[in-house]
Amino acid sequence: MRTLLRRSAITLLRPLFGGRAWLRWTHLVLGGALLMPYWLLGTVVVGPLIDADSMFSDSLALQFGAYAVALPLAAVSALFPLVRPLSVAAARALCGVPEGALADGPARSWAARVRTTGWFTLHVGLGGIISGMSLALPPFALALMVLPLSPAMRESWRTMPGALDHGWGLALAPLGGIVSLLALAGCAAAASALLARLAPVLLGPTPSDRLAAAERRAADLAVRNRLARELHDSVGHALSAVTLQAGAARRILDSDAPKDMEFVREALTAIEETTRRTVGELDSVLGLLRRDDEEQPVTGGASGPTLDALDVLLAHCGVRVTLSVDGDIGRVPEPVSREAYRIVQEGLSNALRHGGAAPVTLHAALGTETLEMTMENPLAGTAPAPVVRPGGGRGLRGVAERATLLGGHAEAGRHGPLWRLSVALPLTSEGGGAR
Structure with missing residues (x-):
């Protein structure tokens, strides 16, 4: 008691x-x-x-x-x-x-x-x-x-x-x-x-506070989606190129009388340069995420290569590319140039995965208001599926998203024996997503 x-x-x-x-x-x-x-x-x-x-x-x-x-x-x-x-x-x-x-x-x-x-x-x-x-x-x-x-x-x-x-x-x-x-x-x-x-x-x-918070979350999600596309295009292309080059080098070494050792040396050099470049890009993207983990806002700041680095990309992409350019692509605004580079990179990744070592043609035409790019490659079999890797990203959808965010458009599909990717990007971004 x-x-x-x-x-x-x-x-x-x-x-x-x-x-x-x-x-x-x-x-x-x-x-x-x-x-x-x-x-x-x-x-x-x-x-x-x-x-x-x-x-x-x-x-x-x-x-x-x-x-x-x-x-x-x-x-x-x-x-x-x-x-x-x-x-x-x-x-x-x-x-x-x-x-x-x-x-x-x-x-x-x-x-x-x-x-x-x-x-x-x-x-x-x-x-x-x-x-x-x-x-x-x-x-x-x-x-x-x-x-x-x-x-x-x-x-x-x-x-x-x-x-x-x-x-x-x-x-x-x-x-x-x-x-x-x-x-x-x-x-x-x-x-x-x-x-x-x-x-x-x-x-x-208040309702205005909730709206502002929702806008911040939406902006953060948009930046994260952009980073995801960066990782998908950069790493996906690098893995496709490295896989193809390593496979070709292995076949040469496994042959009874390997003679083309120069090709093996070039393949290994391409693998080294591709992985080094991709690791640098990966560090750049992960650096943005690390700053967010430290409770600093994720920003949509520009990062990644532009069309100025296109020659390096084509030289070590693992497939022979014929490039033709109308106009000076060096005057393309940086946001558009950066997204165009990623679109080309994703197009090459698709060509590697579905066309094998078949040659690729790339034509870029710079007008007064628009940058138009067309990429074609022979098809080894069927056209690319929307999901190109089990558990992987949707590459063609990412290309379309990049073009849409810039106020442009992209088309991809079979044209006879060829697979064609066509993109038109305005030189002045209307969507604002590439800022």
């Missing part, structure tokens, strides 16, 4: 004196401290109106008048955008509000500012009351509890009319002190619970 009573007492007193209660009481005292500058300004305004001796007068009219002036001043100052992140940080640390329930960043919209104003005014208003009670009630309660034991204190209290003039009042004084402390703890707990309940409402994300 005694154990049950002890547990019941602990359960009842924990909301008033537990660890969370002390943190929330600290949050209220912080609100009281924030109210003080506004309250002092309020005393300057109200003092002359009621003929107060000084701003520290014990006049109740001055105290409550200054309090009434301080709250509107606090509300106006809370309209500044940076008030919300500061309030959110305090609420998360001291009120025990879940992190996901509160908004991040300054209050940009007027709806968010008005909500923040309501929260800040409520925080400093309740904080000022609880702070005042915390300063006044503990000394009063302590005096009541020691009153029966202190003749000097009893003598000073005899001038105060009331129940203490009687014996029963003196005997109940310690109980009154305890009740005063419990009342203070109860008021603080009630005010803290109200703030904790209203925090998600007043400091939570």
Whole structure:
């Protein structure tokens, strides 16, 4: 029975004196401290109106008048955008509000500012009351509890009319002190619970905050998709080229009388250069992802080779390519040039996987507003399937996505015995995806 009573007492007193209660009481005292500058300004305004001796007068009219002036001043100052992140940080640390329930960043919209104003005014208003009670009630309660034991204190209290003039009042004084402390703890707990309940409402994300967060996630997803295409085109092409070159070299070495050792040497050199170039590109893309893992935003910054590196790509792609160019491709804008390079790379990968060592023709024509590229290769069998590798990426779909993001278009299909990939890219990006 005694154990049950002890547990019941602990359960009842924990909301008033537990660890969370002390943190929330600290949050209220912080609100009281924030109210003080506004309250002092309020005393300057109200003092002359009621003929107060000084701003520290014990006049109740001055105290409550200054309090009434301080709250509107606090509300106006809370309209500044940076008030919300500061309030959110305090609420998360001291009120025990879940992190996901509160908004991040300054209050940009007027709806968010008005909500923040309501929260800040409520925080400093309740904080000022609880702070005042915390300063006044503990000394009063302590005096009541020691009153029966202190003749000097009893003598000073005899001038105060009331129940203490009687014996029963003196005997109940310690109980009154305890009740005063419990009342203070109860008021603080009630005010803290109200703030904790209203925090998600007043400091939570507004519809504009949710829209901005959705736009950030969409932008991040778009960048990640671009990085995925970069990896697919770069690594996929390199693996296809290396596989073909290694297979050709192995067949030469496995022959009974290997004679063309120069071809083997060239194949191994091509493998070395292709893998070295691909590792550099892979490091560049993974560097962007590592920066994101360090809680830095993923950016859509330009990375990767452009058409200036096309000769190197064609020289080590593992298949013979006949290139014809109309115009100076060096003047192609960098975003378009970078995406065009990747499209050529993916086209060569498809040619390697489905045409074997058959030669490829590539024609690039630079007009005044458009870059047109056509790639053709004989088909060893059927046309390429949309999914070119088990578990791999969709290369032709990636080509179409790159062209669409630039405001252009791409077509791929069988033309007689040939497989043809045709791409038209405007020199000024309309889609904005290559930035």
